[in-house]
Every structure is written in C-alpha cells, then in structure tokens.
Amino acid sequence: MIPPAFTSLPATEHLLVAPVLLPLGTAALMLMLGEGRRRTKGAINALSTALGLALAIALLVRVQAGGTAAFGIYLPGNWPVPFGIVLVADPLAAFMAVLAGAVGLAALLYALARWQHAGVYFHVLFQLQLMGLYGAFLTGDLFNLFVFFEVLLAASYGLLLHGGGIARVRAGLHYIAINLLASLLFLIGVALLYGVTGTLNMADIADKLQLVAERDRGLLHAGAAILAIAFLAKAALWPLNFWLPPAYGSASAPAAAVFAILTKVGVYAILRLWTLCFPAEAGGSANFGGTVLIWGGLATLAFGAIGMLASQQLNRLAGFSVIASSGTLIAAIGFDAPALSSGALFYLASSTLAGCALYLLVELLERARQVPEGPEDWDDGNYALPAFLDAEPPRGINLDDNEEQLIGRAIPAALAFLGVAFTLCAMVIAGLPPFSGFVSKLAMISALIELRGAAAWTLFALLIVSGLFAAISLMRVGMHHFWTTQDRPAPRLRVAETLPIAALLLAALLMVSQAETVLGYTRATADALHEPQRYIDAVRGAMTVPHPMVRGGTP
Amino acid sequence: MELIISIAIGIMAGAGVWLVLRPRTFQVLIGLSLLSYAVNLFIFSVGSLSVDAEPIVRPGLPADLQHYTDPLPQSLVLTAIVIGFATTALFLVVLLALRGLSGGDHVDGEEERA
Numbered sequence: 161m162i163p164p165a166f167t168s169l170p171a172t173e174h175l176l177v178a179p180v181l182l183p184l185g186t187a188a189l190m191l192m193l194g195e196g197r198r199r200t201k202g203a204i205n206a207l208s209t210a211l212g213l214a215l216a217i218a219l220l221v222r223v224q225a226g227g228t229a230a231f232g233i234y235l236p237g238n239w240p241v242p243f244g245i246v247l248v249a250d251p252l253a254a255f256m257a258v259l260a261g262a263v264g265l266a267a268l269l270y271a272l273a274r275w276q277h278a279g280v281y282f283h284v285l286f287q288l289q290l291m292g293l294y295g296a297f298l299t300g301d302l303f304n305l306f307v308f309f310e311v312l313l314a315a316s317y318g319l320l321l322h323g324g325g326i327a328r329v330r331a332g333l334h335y336i337a338i339n340l341l342a343s344l345l346f347l348i349g350v351a352l353l354y355g356v357t358g359t360l361n362m363a364d365i366a367d368k369l370q371l372v373a374e375r376d377r378g379l380l381h382a383g384a385a386i387l388a389i390a391f392l393a394k395a396a397l398w399p400l401n402f403w404l405p406p407a408y409g410s411a412s413a414p415a416a417a418v419f420a421i422l423t424k425v426g427v428y429a430i431l432r433l434w435t436l437c438f439p440a441e442a443g444g445s446a447n448f449g450g451t452v453l454i455w456g457g458l459a460t461l462a463f464g465a466i467g468m469l470a471s472q473q474l475n476r477l478a479g480f481s482v483i484a485s486s487g488t489l490i491a492a493i494g495f496d497a498p499a500l501s502s503g504a505l506f507y508l509a510s511s512t513l514a515g516c517a518l519y520l521l522v523e524l525l526e527r528a529r530q531v532p533e534g535p536e537d538w539d540d541g542n543y544a545l546p547a548f549l550d551a552e553p554p555r556g557i558n559l560d561d562n563e564e565q566l567i568g569r570a571i572p573a574a575l576a577f578l579g580v581a582f583t584l585c586a587m588v589i590a591g592l593p594p595f596s597g598f599v600s601k602l603a604m605i606s607a608l609i610e611l612r613g614a615a616a617w618t619l620f621a622l623l624i625v626s627g628l629f630a631a632i633s634l635m636r637v638g639m640h641h642f643w644t645t646q647d648r649p650a651p652r653l654r655v656a657e658t659l660p661i662a663a664l665l666l667a668a669l670l671m672v673s674q675a676e677t678v679l680g681y682t683r684a685t686a687d688a689l690h691e692p693q694r695y696i697d698a699v700r701g702a703m704t705v706p707h708p709m710v711r712g713g714t715p
Numbered sequence: 716m717e718l719i720i721s722i723a724i725g726i727m728a729g730a731g732v733w734l735v736l737r738p739r740t741f742q743v744l745i746g747l748s749l750l751s752y753a754v755n756l757f758i759f760s761v762g763s764l765s766v767d768a769e770p771i772v773r774p775g776l777p778a779d780l781q782h783y784t785d786p787l788p789q790s791l792v793l794t795a796i797v798i799g800f801a802t803t804a805l806f807l808v809v810l811l812a813l814r815g816l817s818g819g820d821h822v823d824g825e826e827e828r829a
Contacts, residue, residue, distance in 0.1 A: 303791060310798045317805055326816040330824040333740065333813050336806050337822075340747050341735065343802070344754045347795055351754075354788070355761035 175222065176234035176247050179215045179257060180298065182208060183291035187284045195280045202272050205283040209268050212290060213261030220254040224681065231698035233300075238704050242364045248300035248699055251685035252505075256428050259509055260293040262667060263421045263516045266660035270520050271414035273656040278323040278412065285322070289315035289418060296425055300699055302350050302360045305429065309346065309394075313339050316422060319415040320407060327410045335407040338393065346390035352383025363699035366436045366692055369445060377444055384437065388430065388449060395426030396486045398460040405467070405479030413523035416478075420515035423482055424508060427489045431501075435689040436696075440496060450494045454615045457491025458622060460484070465626035468633040474525060474641075477633055478518045481589050484626055485511035491619050492604055497611055501686035503603030506679060510596035510668060514588040517664040521582055524653060524661075525641050574653045579642050581658075584665050586634035591627040596671040601627065603679060720760050727753035738827070740810045740820050747806065751799040755792050762788030 186208035190201050223232060232249035235241070249257075268286060276282050292312025299305050317339075321332045354360055356376050357368040372380055393400040404423070408416050430453070438448040464484025471477040485507070492504035584595070591597035601623055608616045608623075671678050688694060727749045734746025762785030770786035772778045810820075817824040 303794070307794065307798070310802070314802060314805065317802075317809075321809065321812075326813075326824060329809060329813045329816055333806075333809050333822065333824075336802070336809060337735070337743055337747065340799075340802055340806065341750070343798075344747075344750050347754050347758060351758040351761045351788070351791070354791075360787075 172222075173232075173234065175215065175218060176232050176249050176298065177236060179212055179219070179261075179294040180247075180291055182212055182215065183287040183294065187287035187291065190284050190287065191281075198276060201283045202276055205286060206265075206268060206272065208287065209261070209265050209290065212294065213258070213265050216254065216257035216261040216294070219249050220258050223249055223251050223254045231695065233699060233702040235702060235704055240704050241700055241702050242359050242361050245304050246300040246361060246699060246702065247298045248363075248695075249298060250695060250698075251681065251688055252428070252432065253297045255505065255509070255681070255685060256297040256424070257294055259424070259512050260290065260297065260421055262664075263418060263512060264290050264293070266516055266520070266664050267414040267417040269660040269663075270417065270657055273654045275323070275412050275414050281318065282322055285315045285318040286418075288312075289319060291315075293421065293425065297428065300362050302353065302362055302365065305362075306343070306346055306350060309425070310343060312422070312425065313343070316415075316419065319418065320411045322415055323412040325410075328412075331407045331410040334403050338403045342390045342393040345386050345393075349383050349385075349387025349390060352379060352386065356380045356383060361699070362433065362436055363696040367696050367700065369437055369442065374444070381445065381448055384433075384448060387433070391426045391429045391433075392456070392490070393426070394423065395430065395490060396423050396460070396483050397456050397490055398463040398483075398487070401460065401463070401483050401486075404483055405471070405476045408479045408482065408519070409473070409475035413520055416475075416519040416522075417516045420482060420519060421512050423486050424489075424512055427486060427493070427508065430490065431493050431689065434493070435496070436692045439690065439692050447496055450496055451615075453494030454491050454619075457487045457489070457494060458615070458618055460487025461491060461619075461622050461626055463487070465622070465629040469629045471633070474522045474637050475519075477637060478515065478522055481511075481518065481630060482515050484630070485515065488604075488619075488623065488626070491615075491622075495611060495616070495619075496690070497607060498683070498686040498690045499607035500604055500611065501689060502679065502683040503600055503607055505682035505685055506603055506671075506675075507597070507600035509678070510588060510600050510671060513664050513668045513671075514585055514597065517581070517585050517661050517668075518589065520657075520661050520664075521578070521585060524578055524657065525582065574658075575642070577653065577658055577662075579638075581661050581665060582634075582638055582641075584668075586631065586638065588665070588668050590631035590634060591623075592631065594672060596668045596675075597627075599672055599675050599679075716764055716766070717760075720756065720764060724753045724756050724760070727756070738821055738823075740813065740822055743822060744803065744806060744810060748803055751795075751803070755795055755799070758788050758792050758795060760788075762786075 186204060190204060193201055219232065226232075232247075234247040234249075235244055236247065237244040239245075264286075271282065271286070289312055292308050292310075292315055295308035296305060296312060299308055317332065317336050320335055321328050350360070353365060356372055356379050357365050359365055359368060369380070389400070396404045408419050411419060434449070434453070438445050438450075440446050442448075461484055464480045464482075464487055467480035468477050468484065471480055488511075489504050489508055492500050492507070495501075588595045588597040591601040605620060605623060608620045731746045731748075731750035731753060734742045734749065737743065737746070763780060765784045768782065768784040770784050770789060772783065776782050813824055814820055819826060821827070
C-alpha cells in the first residue's frame, strides 16, 4: 500500500529535486556497470544529461509561468523552513540550471567522440559534476551550498586529471590545493554567520540580519567577507585567479568546456547571497563590500584583457577570456542596479556558451599540431567530415613566378567549419555586433550611462577596451591558425565533435534573435534579486506536507 | 576553556598556513590537514563551548542553550571532517602521481632555478 504521504504532494512538485537526483542515480548506476561497457555508459550518460537539461528547462518554464511571485520551494525532509533543508527554484536558479545543462550536454557530446576513452570513470565523474552544479544552483541552505560545492569540486578534480600527463597533474595539484583552502575559508565564513545569526537557511539569515546587535556587526561582516573570499577565489577575482589559466588550459577539452560554468558558480553565489543579505535598505550593512566587488571586478577585467593580449597559446587565451568575463560580471553586480544586473545576466549566459565553445574549438584547432597529451587517436575514418578536395595541389597546375599555384585552393569542409565557428565565437566573446556579446554589452553600457560616477565610467571604458583587446588577440590567433602557409594536413573532424560547437553557437545566435524575450526574463530576474523580501517571504512561507496520521486520522 | 581552544586553533592555523606556503608537496598536505583541524575546532566552538552538556533534549530539563550544547555545529563538523578527509586523500593521490611523473616532491613539479 502506498503511504498517503506520498500521494499528498503533486508529482510536479518533485520536479525541483529531480535535477539533483537524476545525475546521482545515473552516476551510481554507471559505477555498478564496472570499468568496461563504454558504449552503454556513453548512451546512458547522454540520455541522462539530455533529460537533466529538459528538467532544467521545465523548471524555467514553470518559474516563468508563475510571474513575479514565481518561487518553487521544495522541502526534502518535510521539516518546517528554518530547521530542515530547502531547495528553491527562483528565476536566477532556473536560469543557471538551464545554462549548466546546456554546457554539460555540449561537453558530453564532444567527449563521446574521443575523450571518453581516455579514462575509466569519465562518465561517473561527469554526472557527479552535473549533480554538484544543479544542487549548488537550487539549494536554499548555506551548508548545503558548501556540500554541493564540494561535490562539484571533487568531480572537477577528477575531470581535470582526466587523460593524465604531467602537465595535468601539476596543474591539478595547484588547483586542488587552492580549492581546499577556499573550502576551508567557506567553512569559517559559514561558521561565523551561524554564530551571529543562529541559522543556516539563506532566507532566514537575511531575515535575521536586521536583528543582529550592533556589537556583533563586525563579526557578521568578517564572516561575510571570509565567505566572499571563498566565492571570489572560485569566481577567479584578481588577485585570486592565477590558478585558472594553467588549470583550465591543461584540462582535456570537454572538462575545460564544463569548467566554463564553474567560475560562474562563484559569481552566482556572490549574486545570490550579496543581494539577499546586503541590499540597499539593510541599514548598517547596506551594500557591504560593494566597492570591493566593483573595483575588484574592474581589476579582474583589466587583468583578463591584458592577459588575453599577452597569451600566445589559444588555451591560455581562453582562460583569460573566462577571467575577463568573471570580472565584468562581478563589477556589474557590485553596482546593485537592476538594469545593470539584467545586462550582466544576459552577458553571463552569452559568455558561458561562448567560453564553452571556445574551449572545445581549442582542441580541434590544436589537433593538427598533435597535442602530446591527448588520448590515442581513435579516429578510424568513419564519421569524418568529407574533404572536398585534396589540400595538396594536383600535378600540372599553373604556377606563378614563385612556383605558387595560381588558382585558389578549395577549402576542406572541416577547415571551413573551424574558420566559421572560430570567427563566430570570437565575435561573441569580443562583443561585436550583431551577436549576443554585443547585445549584453549594449544593455550594460546603456545602464552605466545612467549610473554615472567614476566606477561606472571606468567599467564603461573597460567594457569597450576589453572588447577591442579580445578582438585583437583572437584575430591574431585566428590568422596564425588559418592564414599562415603551413604544410599541415586539413584537420579531420568527427560530426559528433562539430555538432556541440554548432549547437552552442546556434544557442548564442538564438539569444540574439530572441533578445527581447531573454532580456525580459533577465530583467525580471534582476528585479526579483533586488527585492530580497520576496525571496525571504516565499521561503519562510513554505508549507510542509501534513503528516497523514495527523491530517486524516487513521491511515 | 575558551582561551585554551582559541590558542589551540591559532597554533594549528598558524602552523598550517606556514606549511601550506612551503615548496614541498608533503608539507602542503600536512599544512592543509592542520588547517582543516583548526577550522573544524573553530566550527565546533561557535556553538558556544560547554562541559558535560548534552545535545539531546531530556524530559524535565528546559530546552535552551543554558542546559544543552548546540547540536548543529557538531553535525556540521562531522560533515566537514568527512569531506575534508576525502579531498585530502584525493590530494595525496595527486601528490604521489606528481612524485612519480616528475621524480621530485616540489609543488611545481620541478626544482626552482638557482
């Protein structure tokens, strides 16, 4: 007999916990399949990741359909709110979950072509990574946030080392040490906040902050600052970001592509907690640390832009572009202006998709140079895109004075795809019209003009200059890869490798064609973030499911 | 008791920070372990220190923090210990892998140039 408790909650309510449970179950299942059966595991993983994305989209649709009061609250243990843990799907969480699902699916499709063969537990680690991401976005509890951070970090340690080789192990050692230290800071911050407010529920903390005694305010600020350092180290704020370019640059392509969203988890945590706890009306703590966020973000943006210009290798350049996007986001968040946050959220989606596509492209572009630490080439010639013509000039062709052929060479389809994809990706990252990077920067710049002030004008200038630097450095790399005469064969691509890149860029293009809808959504999200009382009321007002014995007499 | 606990936390955190900044991988590992002990003790201490107080409510005794110790930091410490232990073990594996691949125990995989 089914206990009545299970029937009393509508099935759709469980949608909130599904994105966390699905990867966990899939990972457990694949662990039991043992070390072989890659094909089966690949199929299961792809199915589960696609389903996860579908669930995230369903969540987004549900949140959007609810209008302004759209908060999905789920109490996993059915304890009333400040005591039990809680999952919250608000517009921001649903938005981030969809991004995580999209990036995950693209990286996985890419990995199915070659990289899944480089290690035994790739699929398991990948699913745990997704579980950590979904959990971190959906949780409404500070300590649960720590646990999900650790889940996604532990999985990312494994994914970073995927493929082996001394470069990965060396970068991995630094990455793990930095993240362990950041996690310890996270714990200290959580403990201090608990000591001051006596609760770990984010909404409850924000609610209790008004009751904090004036003499405890210093302790509260210290706790918040330590917690922020942990998040900012993960979000790659300068000067806490020197680990990022080597770590992401040495990771295998699909792992690096997933990592494109890991820095955004830090940005998300800052955005969520800072807007919740320190809004403008928070009295003595109003906008605590806002100046640090703004100027730290600006320094990060400048550092990232200069780093892009200085880097010779494409994988390091991609790392610095991730840093620059983090800096833009943190600086924009620090202004605490809904219009600017709305543009920043659009930029977050655009830069995550483009960063993911760029990391996937890096490997394809470098493949002709034979990256030494790649797995063995499993390419058996099936699935390869056709070369239209042999890249070597046929015999008896017309040659000019320098013995160069006079007619143009036909471009192989693979090279054409790489060229077009790289150009699109570069334009999105640099923010050139008419792509999504441009729309987001335009939205931010038009908000900045109204804000005025030294910091606003600095961000205004840096947004434009960093776009110029990104365009210069990416075009330089593009010329180096596509236009220099080199005796290298046209790269051989598999359809499975080109498909995710095309899909990611298509998503970025779709964001432009639907820019009004997307901007409307990000604007509603930003408005909700800047009215934290709505979040607090929604979470604190969550109803538990009544016990069947109490409610209906004898079961 | 507050003084003893805070001195213990301070010594462990100080030693941990110093060791983490050392160039040998094993020193970094021990430093991270010491730091995590310090943090665990710190979390434990935010629940206000008390001797011989139980975390579970007994009938007849009013349920407030005068008569009981706060059970939540204890459960947080338990979780933090488990997670810290697992990640430190993972760090140890990577340490050994780097040792095997580079033949040395410098954190950068190669000795500094003099």
